[in-house]
Amino acid sequence: xxxxxxxxxxxxxxxxxxxxxxxxxxxxxxxxxxxxxxxxxxxxxxxxxxxxxxxxxxxxxxxxxxxxxxxxxxxxxxxxxxxxxxxxxxxxxxxxxxxxxxxxxxxxxxxxxxxxxxxxxxxxxxxxxxxxxxxxxxxxxxxxxxxxxxxxxxxxxxxxxxxxxxxxxxxxxxxxxxxxxxxxxxxxxxxxxxxxxxxxxxxxxxxxxxxxxxxxxxxxxxxxxxxxxxxxxxxxxxxxxxxxxxxxxxxxxxxxxxxxxxxxxxxxxxxxxxxxxxxxxxxxxxxxxxxxxxxxxxxxxxxxxxx
Amino acid sequence: xxxxxxxxxxxxxxxxxxxxxxxxxxxxxxxxxxxxxxxxxxxxxxxxxxxxxxxxxxxxxxxxxxxxxxxxxxxxxxxxxxxxxxxxxxxxxxxxxxxxxxxxxxxxxxxxxxxxxxxxxxxxxxxxxxxxxxxxxxxxxxxxxxxxxxxxxxxxxxxxxxxxxxxxxxxxxxxxxxxxxxxxxxxxxxxxxxxxxxxxxxxxxxxxx
Numbered sequence: 001x002x003x004x005x006x007x008x009x010x011x012x013x014x015x016x017x018x019x020x021x022x023x024x025x026x027x028x029x030x031x032x033x034x035x036x037x038x039x040x041x042x043x044x045x046x047x048x049x050x051x052x053x054x055x056x057x058x059x060x061x062x063x064x065x066x067x068x069x070x071x072x073x074x075x076x077x078x079x080x081x082x083x084x085x086x087x088x089x090x091x092x093x094x095x096x097x098x099x100x101x102x103x104x105x106x107x108x109x110x111x112x113x114x115x116x117x118x119x120x121x122x123x124x125x126x127x128x129x130x131x132x133x134x135x136x137x138x139x140x141x142x143x144x145x146x147x148x149x150x151x152x153x154x155x156x157x158x159x160x161x162x163x164x165x166x167x168x169x170x171x172x173x174x175x176x177x178x179x180x181x182x183x184x185x186x187x188x189x190x191x192x193x194x195x196x197x198x199x200x201x202x203x204x205x206x207x208x209x210x211x212x213x214x215x216x217x218x219x220x221x222x223x224x225x226x227x228x229x230x231x232x233x234x235x236x237x238x239x240x241x242x243x244x245x246x247x248x249x250x251x252x253x254x255x256x257x258x259x260x261x262x263x264x265x266x267x268x269x270x271x272x273x274x275x276x277x278x279x280x281x282x283x284x285x286x287x288x289x290x291x292x293x294x295x296x297x298x299x300x301x302x303x304x305x306x307x
Numbered sequence: 308x309x310x311x312x313x314x315x316x317x318x319x320x321x322x323x324x325x326x327x328x329x330x331x332x333x334x335x336x337x338x339x340x341x342x343x344x345x346x347x348x349x350x351x352x353x354x355x356x357x358x359x360x361x362x363x364x365x366x367x368x369x370x371x372x373x374x375x376x377x378x379x380x381x382x383x384x385x386x387x388x389x390x391x392x393x394x395x396x397x398x399x400x401x402x403x404x405x406x407x408x409x410x411x412x413x414x415x416x417x418x419x420x421x422x423x424x425x426x427x428x429x430x431x432x433x434x435x436x437x438x439x440x441x442x443x444x445x446x447x448x449x450x451x452x453x454x455x456x457x458x459x460x461x462x463x464x465x466x467x468x469x470x471x472x473x474x475x476x477x478x479x480x481x482x483x484x485x486x487x488x489x490x491x492x493x494x495x496x497x498x499x500x501x502x503x504x505x506x507x508x509x510x511x512x513x514x515x516x
Contacts, residue, residue: 015427015443022424025444025483029355029389032319051364053319053357088401088415089357090445112421112445135422269318269340269364 023137023157026090026113027221030054030158030244034234034265035223037061037248039079041086047251050261053244054090054113057083062119062166062302063249063288072120074102077109084110092139097306098124100133107136113158114138116151118305119165119248128306131155141225143176143303145183146202149212150307152220153205159218161242162303163226166249168290170233172303173226177240180222187212226303229254229287231267231280238271255285311349311497314339316374318364320356320389324482328490342373350383350473350497353390355444355480358415361389362404371406378408383473383497385490391476392447399450409474410453411466417448417478429479431460431468434488441467441479448478473499 033053038044044055059075060068074095084091090112095102097116102123106114116129118141131138132155141162142148148159161180163173183202187209190198195213199206211219224237225246234245245268247261254260263280270276298304310333315325317338329336329352339345351374353361365371378384386394386409395405397412418425424445428438439460449466452458460468460477467478473496481489 015425017423017425019426021483022426022442022444025442025480026421026424028321028324028483029357029444031321031323031356032317033357033360048359051360053360089359090421107422110420110422137421265360266364266367 018135020155020157024220026137027139027158030090030223031221032244032268034245034247034261034268035092036251036261037246038083038252041082043252043257044083044086044091046258047261048087048089050258051265052089052261054092055083055087056092056094056115056246056248057111058094061249061252063168063253064166065119066166066300066302072096074099074106074120077105080106080109080111094120095129096120097122098127098129100129103129103131103134103138107134111136116140116156118162118302122305126307128154131157139223141303141306142180144179144202145187146204147307148180148218148222149202149204149208152208152218156220158220158223160223160225160246161237162306163224163228164291164293164296165226165302166291167227167293167296168229168250168253168288169293170227170229170236171293173224173228173237174240176226176303177222177224177237177242181241184212184218188216228264229290231260231263231277231284234264234267235271235277238268244268249288253288255287260284260287310335311494312337312347313494313497314344314348314351316351316353316361316370316390318356318368318370319360320354321480321482322354322356325352325354325387325490328482328487329494332487332490332494334494341368342370345370345373345377348377348382350385350493351377352493353384353386353393354482355388355390358389358392358447359403362393365393365406366404371404374406375408378406378474381473383493383499384408384475385493386474386476387480387482388444388446388478391449391478394474394476396453397451409469409471409476410456411449411469411471411476412451413447414450415447416445417450417465418443418446421445427462429460429462429467431489433459433492439481439486439488440484441477441481442483443467443479446478449476470496473497 092113137157139158140151161176224242229250
């Protein structure tokens with residue numbers, strides 16, 4: 001495999017670049033915030049105006065990708081560049097799982113964060129991208145702690161739950177966040193002599209298990225994603241321990257995207273204040289149409305992509 | 308040192324990291340989401356995050372005036388990255404909200420996008436001889452400073468840390484490294500009895516030391 005040619009930890013007149021703490025640091029700056037999927041510069045401006053901490057530049061939101069079927073790929077660079085021009089907040093974009101050339105292209109475009117995402121059709125069914133080779137940080141989806149730590153081991157600087165994208169159904173995001181939190185609690189109480197066996201069972205790097213036990217938490221931020229459609233969904237995920245929220249189809253597939261975007265931002269902030277949540281949830285119009293997970297065949301579930 | 312009570316604005320961003328740093332320095336630190344929490348504080352930290360998001364939430368939830376009152380009562384303020392933008396008087400070529408508590412003009416994302424983010428060893432005379440490891444993440448720069456602003460650090464000849472009275476700002480993120488010297492320096496400002504330097508603002512372009 002060719003190296004990305006623009007590897008991590010470059011030295012230059014600007015000092016050291018692409019270090020892990022610069023990558024994870026950007027994600028730390030997004031904490032408590034909402035990252036919104038957008039497909040046009042106008043949507044990007046609506047998201048920024050509502051108070052989004054970043055936007056995800058896409059050709060289609062997950063609900064439309066799901067409806068369209070076929071192979072979903074990285075967005076057209078022109079779509080991405082127009083969105084980058086429209087806003088001052090960070091812009092993320094998705095590459096297919098294992099498609100390191102799409103990631104190289106996104107890095108060359110100057111994208112701020114790459115999502116190696118199960119929403120797109122995987123390019124490699126065995127291997128994820130070696131994210132350590134890149135200067136730009138990556139976020140990856142996970143359903144449990146082992147999967148999260150495999151991605152961090154490959155260089156991911158931010159984790160999100162997979163949930164089930166494009167469904168407007170929060171149940172899978174809840175499942176994944178609960179599993180991660182529960183496994184994390186278990187790890188923190190595991191005696192040192194049992195860590196290697198736990199690493200083997202989880203399929204996770206031993207060194208990372210040791211580091212987490214030392215830190216008392218994950219070494220990177222963990223956002224919720226996949227099926228979040230209402231301010232209450234966002235607050236639920238925050239109360240379950242998420243560091244922040246990704247909203248995919250939930251904003252721009254709803255009746256009133258402006259009002260809903262603003263409400264979700266405020267719900268992520270005041271997630272533990274039911275009075276404020278009641279206030280911001282009022283009069284938002286219809287949410288996006290939802291999908292029952294059981295109605296999606298297993299092989300069509302996006303969360304099954306990646307390992 | 309008596310125990311100072313310092314708030315960390317927790318509307319969005321890296322509030323927790325500042326909280327831990329302040330606690331390690333021996334201060335009592337609390338996360339602040341509501342204006343009424345500000346009255347009982349000896350100082351306030353505005354953390355890194357997205358300045359557009361924090362600015363909008365500040366105004367929507369009525370925190371701007373209580374923060375200005377806190378500054379007017381002579382309490383210390385410390386803004387890092389987004390916090391520096393929010394404390395500035397002017398933001399270059401932008402309509403974005405800022406509190407205007409420090410006589411500086413800042414440019415957002417002055418070094419470029421995330422791939423241009425960098426680490427550098429900064430010499431900061433107020434912290435002593437040992438350089439400070441500074442993380443610049445999509446960082447802003449001080450473009451112009453008023454006459455009462457003291458420059459604390461420069462990088463490539465441009466201002467990346469400054470102070471006016473008890474208002475302290477940095478382009479970079481001391482909350483992301485283990486070095487506590489800047490937080491200690493901020494706490495020493497919070498302890499000082501003198502009132503914040505006020506007076507009319509005047510601008511001049513910063514031409515180097």
